[in-house]
Structures are given as structure tokens and as C-alpha cells.
Amino acid sequence: MSFTVSVFKQAGVDVTRFSDQASFLRGFLERPREVGSVIPSSRFLERRITRVIDAPASDVVVELGPGTGGTTRAVLNGLGADARLLAIDTNPAFITRLQTLADPRLIVQQGSADDLAGILRGHDLPAPDVVFSGIPFSTMPREAGLAIIQGIWEALAPGGRFMAYQFRDEVRRLAASVLGQPTIEREWLNIPPMAFYAWDKPV
Template sequence: MDKVLFLKSFLRSPLQVASIIPSSPFLVKHITSHINERKPRIVAELGAGTGVLTKALDGKCPSIESLLVFENEENLNRHLQEQFPHLRIYTDAFNLPEVMQERNIEHLDCIVSALPVSWFSAQQIEQLLDMVHSHLKPGGDFIMFQFSLQMRKHLKRKFNHISIQYVPLNFLPAFVYFCHKQ
């Protein structure tokens, strides 16, 4: 069901949904293994899709108030609300600052992004990275996966510590960027 929903969402909104199927268990495990090491208290997920990563993150956060989930595509958002009735699912990831203010959250420990930034303008990319960097606590992590290396130069301007890992067991094969804020 999730794969069909994801494909339909991609066909309806290819600029909002970056892939034709959800992230693989290999990609999810790769991302969450890094998160396990850091033991975050408050996490934001930008671009949750059908919730395969959300499910893993939900199990890692200490409370339901600790996970902020964003998905802009209407059908995927509705699916997430049904799948995770205990979580509040937000729409526009660029509203992260307002959501944090509403929930009295000063800084995040970790932000995970699956947003399709390859379709973003240079200005939108800078806006996203400014927002991410300013809302991470010192020592916080930004984890992003993409299907190309185009984000490397943008991330290097914001973060001192970046590592990139290739995950071939995903359709499409993905590059995972691990960025640490000093």
C-alpha cells in the first residue's frame, strides 16, 4: 500500500516527491544508526513521505513531543496522520521555526531531511540551510539524503564537519550527508 501511495503521489507531484518508492530499510537503518549514537531528545523530520523513517524515529525519541514531522504532499500527509495518530504532522517544512515556537522548543538535537532539494532554487536551498543551522543546538546533527552530490558545496558553507556515505541498496541509490554543528 505504501509503495502504491508513494508512486501515485510522485506522479501527481513529482517536484514535491523525489522518488517513486519509499526509502529502503537499508537507508533507514543507515540513518538511524547514526542517530542512535547521539541519543537525541528532540528531532525534526522534513519530508516524511509514507513514514518509513518516521516509524524508526518514533521509536528513538523519548516522547511524542520530541518528534516534529513535516510532509507537504497532501495525500502523504493524510496517510501519516492515519499511521501515526499520536503524532502531530505538519505541512510546510519551512514553518519549522513557527512550530518550534508554538511548542516552546528552543533548539533541536537532530534534523533529518528527505526534502527534494534538487528541485529547489539556490535561494530556497540557502533558506533551508540557514533555518536548519540556526535551529540546531550546538553539537546538533543535520542528516540529509539525496540522490546526487550537489548539496556538498552548500553544506560545506554552513557546517564544519561533514561526512558523506553512499547507500547503494536503495532505489535510487542515495548519498547520506551527516553534518555536525559546532
């Protein structure tokens, strides 16, 4: 253990969360359009995600844009023992960090959300029960966002849920013509407040 880490722990600092924040800020500075925020998820946001996706009832979950892994750890804590979580990110630094999470239920894949079907096939995974996403739809071209949304909907299992948590409501406008209107929740204790948009695929 380094001297700095030891001092932080003695002072009661959550070293993992502090390290996540530093890594996330670096990721934002390097790729602002892909990361979309200067700070990682809060505990309030992480708890809300686990509830909105109904993690305990899900067997196969896909996370798009896990960043430094705060939401990934939270969802893993809520999943069953035999569930699988596929975390997909384009940022190699985030992928390296995610790969340090020692959990046999976790599959980490560097790749793009628009190749979801191919990545699922590559890992021999069935149609997911849940796909949730923190990637910023507001910063990508409209055509790219629509393609990702359509790919997610096609990949989902019947009765599955797509949930996007966003600061802006661009994803709602993008998805309206394809998926209809979502159910919306907000986490006011997150800074800034976060909206959760969810669509359920018919059985």
C-alpha cells in the same frame, strides 16, 4: 479487513509497505519536484537513518519530507519513550497518512521546511537535537535550498546534527559555504544507492 488486504496478508505481502509504495507513487506523479523519487524508502535506508542520527540519544528530532512515513516509523522505533518527533511535509495526502500513526511522541505538521523556526515555536518545542531531511535539494532553486539550510542550522541546538539523505550531492555543494564539508556515508543496498550527508553544529 477488505478481501484484497486479506489475500495480500495470506500471501505474505507487507501490506503497509505496499500501500506506502502506491501512495508515494501518486505523490510523485502529482508533485515530482517536491517528492523527488518514485519509490519510498527501503528498510536498508530506514535502518541507516536511525543509526546516522543516533536516534536513541535524541530528545527532539525533526523530519523534513517524511513522505508516507516509512522513515518516520523507523525513527520512532529507535527513539526513547520521552522523545518527540516533528514530521513536516507540504503534501496533504502524505500528512493524512502520517496522522494515522498512533504514537504520542509524533507531531505531524503540514508546512514548509523554510518555516522550521515558526513551526517549532507553534508546537512549543525546544531547539532540536537532530534535523534530518529527504526533501530533494537538487530540484529546488538554489536560493530556496540555501534558505532552508540556513534555517535548519539556526534552529539546531548546539551540538545538534543536520543530516540530509539524497540521490545527488547538490546539498553538499549548497551547504559548503555555510556549514563546511559534511561527513558522508552511503547505503549501497538501497535502490538506487543513497548518500547521507551530516553536519554537526559546534557546542
